[in-house]
Amino acid sequence: MQYKKAGTEFKLVDAMLVIMMIVPIVLAILMKVLFIPVGEGIEITGAHVYTVLNMPVSDLPISEAQVNSLAVLISILFLCLYMTHGIRAHVYTKRAVLAEWAVEKIEGLVKENMGDYFMGFAPFIGAILLLSAFSSLSSLVGLFAPTSDLNVVAGWAILVFILITYYKLKCGPWYYIKGFMEPIPLMLPMNIIGEIATPVSMTLRHYGNILSGTVISILLASALQAASNLVFGNLPGILGSFPFFRVGIPAVLSIYFDLFSGCLQAFIFSMLTMLYVSTSFPMEEYMRRKSLKEKNN
Amino acid sequence: MQSLDIISINIWQIVVSLLNLVILFFIVKKVLFEPVKKMIAEREAMAQSIITEANETLDQAKEQKTLYDTKIAAAHDEADAIIKKAVARADHRSDVIIENAQEKADGILRQAKIDAELEQKKAEEGIRREIVDLSSVLTKKMLKREINEADHREMIDEFLQDIGEIS
Amino acid sequence: MLEIAIGIMLCGCALGAGIAMIAGIGPGIGEGNAVAKACEAIGRQPESKSAVTSTLIMGCALAETTGLYALVIALLLILLAPGRFVDVLMNAVG
Numbered sequence: 001m002q003y004k005k006a007g008t009e010f011k012l013v014d015a016m017l018v019i020m021m022i023v024p025i026v027l028a029i030l031m032k033v034l035f036i037p038v039g040e041g042i043e044i045t046g047a048h049v050y051t052v053l054n055m056p057v058s059d060l061p062i063s064e065a066q067v068n069s070l071a072v073l074i075s076i077l078f079l080c081l082y083m084t085h086g087i088r089a090h091v092y093t094k095r096a097v098l099a100e101w102a103v104e105k106i107e108g109l110v111k112e113n114m115g116d117y118f119m120g121f122a123p124f125i126g127a128i129l130l131l132s133a134f135s136s137l138s139s140l141v142g143l144f145a146p147t148s149d150l151n152v153v154a155g156w157a158i159l160v161f162i163l164i165t166y167y168k169l170k171c172g173p174w175y176y177i178k179g180f181m182e183p184i185p186l187m188l189p190m191n192i193i194g195e196i197a198t199p200v201s202m203t204l205r206h207y208g209n210i211l212s213g214t215v216i217s218i219l220l221a222s223a224l225q226a227a228s229n230l231v232f233g234n235l236p237g238i239l240g241s242f243p244f245f246r247v248g249i250p251a252v253l254s255i256y257f258d259l260f261s262g263c264l265q266a267f268i269f270s271m272l273t274m275l276y277v278s279t280s281f282p283m284e285e286y287m288r289r290k291s292l293k294e295k296n297n
Numbered sequence: 298m299q300s301l302d303i304i305s306i307n308i309w310q311i312v313v314s315l316l317n318l319v320i321l322f323f324i325v326k327k328v329l330f331e332p333v334k335k336m337i338a339e340r341e342a343m344a345q346s347i348i349t350e351a352n353e354t355l356d357q358a359k360e361q362k363t364l365y366d367t368k369i370a371a372a373h374d375e376a377d378a379i380i381k382k383a384v385a386r387a388d389h390r391s392d393v394i395i396e397n398a399q400e401k402a403d404g405i406l407r408q409a410k411i412d413a414e415l416e417q418k419k420a421e422e423g424i425r426r427e428i429v430d431l432s433s434v435l436t437k438k439m440l441k442r443e444i445n446e447a448d449h450r451e452m453i454d455e456f457l458q459d460i461g462e463i464s
Numbered sequence: 465m466l467e468i469a470i471g472i473m474l475c476g477c478a479l480g481a482g483i484a485m486i487a488g489i490g491p492g493i494g495e496g497n498a499v500a501k502a503c504e505a506i507g508r509q510p511e512s513k514s515a516v517t518s519t520l521i522m523g524c525a526l527a528e529t530t531g532l533y534a535l536v537i538a539l540l541l542i543l544l545a546p547g548r549f550v551d552v553l554m555n556a557v558g
Contacts, residue, residue, distance in 0.1 A: 044543060046301035053309075060309035063301055073317055073324075080328040087332050089339035096336070103333040123326035131321050146314075151307055155314030201529055208532030209525075211303070215539065268525040303543050304536065 010086060017082040024071035028143055031067060044218055047149050065149035072134045072146065102126070113271065114278040121277070128156065128270045136210055136262025140254070147265070148210040150203065157199035157206075160273045164198065167281040171289060175282070202272055209265045213257030221250055429457055466557065473549050481541040487534030494527040 036048050047063035054060075083099040103122075106129070110122045132147060139145035146152045168176050180191040224245040232244055432453055502520040506513050 044303060046303045046305055048300040055309050058308055066313060069314060069317055073321055076321060077324050080324060084329060084332040087336050089336055089343050099329065099333050103330055123330045124322045127318060127321040127325040131318060150304055151310035152314040155311040156318050158311060159315045159318055204532055204536055205529045208536050212535050268522060271522060304540055
């Protein structure tokens with residue numbers, strides 16, 4: 001099998017892609033550093049607002065969460081381009097193997113949880129996994145994690161809700177409405193609340209997990225600051241105000257709250273998406289109707 | 298710079314993030330999944346072609362093997378036949394050689410016998426002559442005075458003839 | 465008078481936040497039960513450890529939801545509610 005060494009042009013494109021992968025994140029960090037003043041002490045607030053666009057219904061504040069999620073989006077785009085750059089059948093590069101592994105894993109997950117009918121969902125699940133995980137992990141480089149903003153996660157959950165409703169409506173609106181009347185028509189309000197609770201609970205689960213990590217990190221940081229001031233406050237000069245305890249100790253918690261919790265929530269969000277969408281689709285009824293329609297034709 | 302409340306709901310932000318996810322779905326589909334799946338399909342096709350090629354080659358090899366097997370069997374038979382023929386010829390030749398040798402030996406033996414007989418006869422003749430001479434000398438010496446030589450010789454010859462016939 | 469009213473309001477918000485976090489008991493007990501059962505299951509069938517573990521993490525994350533609702537309510541009560549309530553009070557007073 002002939003093996004051609006990568007040319008200069010190829011390497012140049014590679015380097016370009018890697019740079020483009022890093023640039024959005026760096027820009028987001030720069031924006032944060034340049035435009036957001038350092039707050040006094042430690043405070044728990046939402047995303048900072050860079051500017052406000054005037055829109056109908058309500059204004060659109062361009063906040064940190066928006067900017068960061070856009071940066072993450074562009075970064076993922078170039079990551080995907082980098083992974084599949086120069087992918088060929090008989091060349092085994094590490095990234096090609098990695099891309100293939102990821103694709104096969106996601107497809108296996110979708111196949112296992114949703115069945116063969118929903119195989120088209122694999123890229124969607126991959127997109128949710130990537131966006132959620134990278135958004136949560138962006139707090140590792142000091143950015144405001146977009147997933148700790150309610151609106152971002154709510155957008156995803158509403159998209160999932162739209163998908164659920166779309167698949168429920170596949171058997172016609174009458175069947176959809178009848179689904180709310182089960183097991184008895186008296187359960188209608190409960191069923192409607194249950195229906196709405198799905199996106200709400202998905203949103204709050206993801207958002208709450210990431211936010212609780214942030215809040216606990218902030219509380220720990222302020223506690224450590226206080227402890228540090230208490231112990232080393234009498235030292236002269238800058239040594240007195242330097243928070244020694246804040247070095248290293250929050251990193252241990254960060255492993256759980258940023259790394260583990262972020263990845264886990266991404267996984268759980270995609271898992272729930274798969275489960276909700278696949279269980280909302282009345283497969284047997286749909287197949288029955290389809291076969292009936294074919295018979296009539 | 299103001300900041301949002303920790304829980305704030307804004308419809309446009311939700312729409313933007315929803316669109317972000319939709320866009321990322323298309324990005325992931327076009328950029329990550331399709332090339333990888335294309336690559337996998339390509340590789341499968343390649344593997345399939347290699348497998349079919351290998352199968353064909355295997356079939357050919359099997360065919361050739363059977364061909365060679367039959368050929369080798371034929372060659373074995375031929376070799377056997379050749380060896381048999383050679384053995385037969387060698388046997389025949391050795392027989393002929395042995396026969397010739399036997400004949401020669403017989404001839405030599407016969408010749409030797411004839412020679413020996415001839416020699417014997419010669420010797421007998423010689424001995425007889427000597428005996429005749431001896432006896433004639435003896436008798437001459439003994440009967441010198443009684444009988445003449447001619448009579449004696451005649452008598453002794455007669456006697457000797459008898460001896461020769463007896464012997 | 466106004467100060468006392470605001471004080472009662474803040475006190476109520478803080479108390480409410482604390483009481484809301486009692487909901488943390490629920491997921492705590494539930495997750496504890498889930499982990500105990502998972503340990504039993506792994507003890508019975510050690511070969512199914514990976515499947516049990518992934519299901520357990522999934523279930524724990526689901527059970528955590530109620531606790532997170534409580535957390536969100538508590539955060540609302542601490543960070544958001546006092547300002548709103550003070551506004552309402554000011555409007556009422558005029």
